[in-house]
Amino acid sequence: MCIYIVFNLVLLLLVSVKKMTDCQADGEGANSPMELYEKLNAQGEKVRSLKTAKAEKAEIDAAVQLLLKLKVDYKQMTGNDYKAGCPPSENVVMSDNGPAADGADDEDTVDPWNVATSNAKGVDYDKLIVRFGSSKIDQELVDRIEKFSGQRPHRFLRRGIFFSHRDMHQVLDAYEKSKSFYLYTGRGPSSEAMHVGHLIPFIFTKWLQDVFDIPLVIQLTDDEKYLWKDLTLEECRRFAVENAKDIIACGFDVNKTFIFSDLDYMGASPEFYRNVVKIQKHVTFNQVKGIFGFTDSDCIGKISFPAIQAAPSFSNSFPQIFGGKKDIQCLIPCAIDQDPYFRMTRDVAPRIGYPKPALLHSTFFPALQGAQTKMSASDANSSIFLTDTPKQIKNKVNKHAFSGGKDTVEEHRKYGGNADVDVSFMYLTFFLEDDEQLEKIKQDYTSGALLTGELKKILIETLQPMIAQHQERRKQVTDEMVQQFMTPRPLNFNF
Numbered sequence: 001m002c003i004y005i006v007f008n009l010v011l012l013l014l015v016s017v018k019k020m021t022d023c024q025a026d027g028e029g030a031n032s033p034m035e036l037y038e039k040l041n042a043q044g045e046k047v048r049s050l051k052t053a054k055a056e057k058a059e060i061d062a063a064v065q066l067l068l069k070l071k072v073d074y075k076q077m078t079g080n081d082y083k084a085g086c087p088p089s090e091n092v093v094m095s096d097n098g099p100a101a102d103g104a105d106d107e108d109t110v111d112p113w114n115v116a117t118s119n120a121k122g123v124d125y126d127k128l129i130v131r132f133g134s135s136k137i138d139q140e141l142v143d144r145i146e147k148f149s150g151q152r153p154h155r156f157l158r159r160g161i162f163f164s165h166r167d168m169h170q171v172l173d174a175y176e177k178s179k180s181f182y183l184y185t186g187r188g189p190s191s192e193a194m195h196v197g198h199l200i201p202f203i204f205t206k207w208l209q210d211v212f213d214i215p216l217v218i219q220l221t222d223d224e225k226y227l228w229k230d231l232t233l234e235e236c237r238r239f240a241v242e243n244a245k246d247i248i249a250c251g252f253d254v255n256k257t258f259i260f261s262d263l264d265y266m267g268a269s270p271e272f273y274r275n276v277v278k279i280q281k282h283v284t285f286n287q288v289k290g291i292f293g294f295t296d297s298d299c300i301g302k303i304s305f306p307a308i309q310a311a312p313s314f315s316n317s318f319p320q321i322f323g324g325k326k327d328i329q330c331l332i333p334c335a336i337d338q339d340p341y342f343r344m345t346r347d348v349a350p351r352i353g354y355p356k357p358a359l360l361h362s363t364f365f366p367a368l369q370g371a372q373t374k375m376s377a378s379d380a381n382s383s384i385f386l387t388d389t390p391k392q393i394k395n396k397v398n399k400h401a402f403s404g405g406k407d408t409v410e411e412h413r414k415y416g417g418n419a420d421v422d423v424s425f426m427y428l429t430f431f432l433e434d435d436e437q438l439e440k441i442k443q444d445y446t447s448g449a450l451l452t453g454e455l456k457k458i459l460i461e462t463l464q465p466m467i468a469q470h471q472e473r474r475k476q477v478t479d480e481m482v483q484q485f486m487t488p489r490p491l492n493f494n495f
Contacts, residue, residue, distance in 0.1 A: 033078045033088035040074060040082050043067045051140075068130050110337050120421040122371030125163055125336070125363060132339055134164040134361060141165065144172050149211035156204050156362065159429055164336060164361035166346065171331055171358045175212070180493070181329040182322075183208055184312045184357070186219035187247065189239035190229055194246045195383035196467070197365030200430065202250045204362070205333045209256060215321065215491045216257045218247060219312050223262040224305050237263060244482050246386055249474040252485075255492035258321055259485045262308060269488070271324075272317040275352075279307035282348045310345035313357035320488040330357040335364060366426055370402040386471065390464045397424065397456050397463070404445075405452035416448040417455075424452075424459040431462055 047063045074082045108123050109116040117123045129136055137157070145168075146153050156162045171181055185205050187198065209216050220243065222236040231239075240261045247259065266273055283306065311317045315328035322328055332342060339361060346356040364371075367382040381400050384393055404422030406412040419425040419442045432438050441458065444450035 036074050037087050040070050129164050137165050151211045154207045162360050162362045167358040181331050183216040184330050184332050188221045189243040190225045192242045193385045193387045195385045201333050215493050218259040220261045245477040248477045271319050275311040275317045276307045278352045279310050279348050282351050306344050309341045313345050314354045332357050333360045336361040368400040393463050394460050397460050403452045413448040417445045419445050424455045
């Protein structure tokens with residue numbers, strides 16, 4: 001086994017070196033913005049040709065990854081996004097950031113526990129796609145989802161909030177052949193009250209469940225919170241139940257949804273625990289350190305949790321639901337910071353005879369103070385909580401929401417605001433359904449016709465009824481309903 005692991009590590013190293021060499025060779029000679037622009041045009045044409053010719057998926061993905069890398073290089077060189085048909089100005093000033101260009105990813109910290117960036121616009125998601133090795137959700141994929149779901153794409157897809165994926169095309173290929181799939185997402189219950197950022201994966205997961213008519217499992221990692229947070233077992237259990245009520249209030253179908261607590265389910269399901277130990281056996285200490293950035297001391301306490309979070313990706317972890325079948329495809333909607341768990345899962349899956357889970361990644365929901373970090377449940381003023389009153393929502397937005405407006409009304413009317421860094425506008429991109437209304441708000445704010453206070457008022461009037469309606473639905477969720485959702489049982493579907 002050790003020889004096998006060493007051999008694989010050496011092989012992976014050689015492949016990585018080869019890829020790096022290839023990328024460097026492809027990028028050579030782009031010494032000016034115009035040369036890089038021409039390379040981008042050529043690479044874009046290559047991607048289109050490969051897709052038209054229905055080339056192998058691996059070849060298309062490699063070409064797309066190089067295209068994304070060139071776009072990142074172009075933005076680094078010129079300070080502007082690449083746009084086909086819009087060559088760079090002859091007077092463009094080339095960026096000269098020295099060695100920082102190679103380490104640009106260091107500006108963004110993205111892992112399952114920390115998200116931070118120095119950019120007021122937030123994390124550079126194009127760079128993150130390249131670094132994580134995922135694929136961009138392009139218009140072709142959005143169109144395919146619309147075709148098979150029979151519904152207009154969710155606003156999260158239309159606006160690029162879910163922006164990256166792994167193997168979603170394979171899920172749709174199988175679905176086209178009448179082979180269904182199931183959904184898996186989760187929540188770490190570290191507090192009694194959830195905030196609006198926590199709703200994003202659940203809002204989208206409910207839409208997927210509805211339009212594809214498929215089952216869903218939701219994991220509550222209360223065991224993880226007990227070991228990592230200063231909480232008692234009783235508190236973790238209570239938080240899990242309270243968070244389950246907020247999740248149920250999103251409108252999930254009880255006949256197609258199973259919510260489970262790790263503390264309860266793992267001891268009651270030998271099949272789930274067997275998968276956990278299978279995964280653990282196939283993950284090396286160094287692999288966990290490398291993927292998650294753990295130190296040696298971290299690994300002592302944390303090495304088991306990637307396996308616990310991986311196990312729901314495999315259908316035979318839920319024998320009451322899937323009848324022991326182990327070949328049912330899993331699709332995981334989650335924020336991009338959770339991807340390290342599932343990179344490991346996808347590496348292990350074929351070695352233990354299971355299909356790799358597919359993923360859909362979302363951007364981060366920013367803190368009120370700006371997009372440099374995501375919301376924190378431990379900072380009441382960084383978040384709009386689902387328990388907030390209309391008055392609290394109004395006060396938080398007016399007092400804490402970072403503004404992209406100018407310092408004075410006169411300056412704002414003259415120069416306009418920056419919607420790309422304005423938190424109120426960012427929140428509206430998540431929650432305002434009307435695309436035309438959202439675009440008009442952006443145009444008015446950018447031109448100076450709409451003031452910061454007026455923009456905040458629009459957000460307040462959007463959030464207050466949304467949260468009030470959620471609170472009303474949550475009042476209807478009884479302990480008996482929670483127990484029904486959390487009882488292992490056959491769900492209403494046929495594979």
